[in-house]
Amino acid sequence: MxxxxxxxxxxxxxxxxxxxxxxxxxxxxxxxxxxxxxxxxxxxxxxxxxxxxxxxxxxxxxxxxxxxxxxxxxxxxxxxxxxxxxxxxxxxxxxxxxxxxxxxxxxxxxxxxxxxxxxxxxxxxxxxxxxxxxRRPLSSVEEILRTSRRIVVLEDVNNHTNLGAVFRCAAALGMDGVLLSPRCADPLYRRSVRVSMGAVFAIPYARFDTWPDELTGVSAAQFRLLALTPDPAATDIRTLRVAAGERIALMLGAEGPGLSKQALDRAELRVRIPMHAGVDSLNVAAAAAIACFVVGEPAPPRLD
Structure with a gap:
């Protein structure tokens, strides 16, 4: 009870x-x-x-x-x-x-x-x-799209641990914002905050009101919408070329079901992380780390 x-x-x-x-x-x-x-x-x-x-x-x-x-x-x-x-x-x-x-x-x-x-x-x-x-008022989806060049889009990631880990990866690897489907977990839930090590405070995020219809707004804002999927027919992410200043939206789904067909259909390109035989997928946070490393803004050089 x-x-x-x-x-x-x-x-x-x-x-x-x-x-x-x-x-x-x-x-x-x-x-x-x-x-x-x-x-x-x-x-x-x-x-x-x-x-x-x-x-x-x-x-x-x-x-x-x-x-x-x-x-x-x-x-x-x-x-x-x-x-x-x-x-x-x-x-x-x-x-x-x-x-x-x-x-x-x-x-x-x-x-x-x-x-x-x-x-x-x-x-x-x-x-x-x-x-x-x-809490503070959330940013709007429009604000995130207007002020960002690299974003993560999450569909139904409702595990607080995974969500916090994705935020930590996104902040560490040069992403500018995170957009959440309506059924994603709360980034400010205690476990999400703890796992992110406070990265939820460092990267702005917003929540869609309707899904996946609002993905059309991502494309309309001149983002190249990339869907991460284990589908062997998808493009090997290692071959992806991202131009400096190009606007990229990296879309990932929940661990297990992955992205819905409706979300996949709205992507400009489907990309996959190649894996050795016997392993068909990665934890969503691990997948996010690899993908964000490929498309994220490079970190500035260390001065020490």
């Missing part, structure tokens, strides 16, 4: 719980507000409750306009990207390490013992830190 969405309703601010055995919290002059937490049922932790209930979180996080970042590195990258932190929830063992990152944040930092974090979230937070951030 799904958890009750009311669990995530944000209450009015309460006074701190009375002192009793719990986290050892030292004063940090740079952190706006450090709040010791002793009771896992403290209503101020509503945003962090039931993080392992995927269906619940998929419904309530977008509805409440929040997302959860996990680990000090991902929190740092969300802050660097300009996302507004609502609160942080950290293990007492990690507060010292995070103090510098949180020094300019005007948001409460809830601090608890590791067992309190686990009781609230439903899992062992071995990275020691979570933070709730406010």
């Amino acid at each position: 799904d958890a009750d969405p009311s669990l995530l309703q944000r209450p009015h601010r309460l006074d701190p719980a009375p002192a009793r055995p719990g986290p050892v919290v030292r004063h940090h002059a740079g952190v706006a507000e450090v709040v010791p937490i002793y009771d896992p049922q403290d209503p101020r932790l509503a945003d962090y409750r039931a993080l392992t209930d995927v269906e619940l979180r998929k419904r309530v996080e977008p509805a409440h306009g929040i997302f959860i970042a996990e680990s000090a590195l991902v929190i740092q990258r969300a802050l660097a990207a300009g996302y507004r932190m609502i609160s942080a929830f950290v293990s007492d063992r990690w507060l010292d390490e995070l103090a510098d990152q949180l020094s300019s944040v005007e948001a409460p930092v809830y601090v608890g013992a590791p067992e309190v974090l686990q009781s609230v979230t439903g899992f062992h937070v071995h990275r020691g830190a979570l933070a709730a951030f406010a």
Whole structure:
């Protein structure tokens, strides 16, 4: 049975719980507000409750306009990207390490013992830190098309791990944006953000309203729409020639079903990654990495 969405309703601010055995919290002059937490049922932790209930979180996080970042590195990258932190929830063992990152944040930092974090979230937070951030309005498909030369187009990639890995590949290998079909997973779901190592903050994305009809707009924007498929009749991606400045849209489908016939039919060219006998396909993130390397903008030379 799904958890009750009311669990995530944000209450009015309460006074701190009375002192009793719990986290050892030292004063940090740079952190706006450090709040010791002793009771896992403290209503101020509503945003962090039931993080392992995927269906619940998929419904309530977008509805409440929040997302959860996990680990000090991902929190740092969300802050660097300009996302507004609502609160942080950290293990007492990690507060010292995070103090510098949180020094300019005007948001409460809830601090608890590791067992309190686990009781609230439903899992062992071995990275020691979570933070709730406010979502921002999505870019439009038209904006992505107008400002990009290399994009990834995803059809029904609803596995959060795969989606996060694709975003990481796209950001690392010179893609300018990502377009999602309506049934793709949420890039700001906690697991997607974590697997991407914060790359979801570095590359703009948008979601189509209708699929695959809106692919005509990609072609109309002068993008060469390439469909990745294991079909042996498709063009070997190693033979692909991409001109400097050419607009390329690389389209991939979900692991297993791949691209639908309707999506394939809208592609200008079907391309494949050649494989040795006995292996007919790759994980969508692995395929994306190879394809993005072929078509992505080259990285600038290192100066060291």
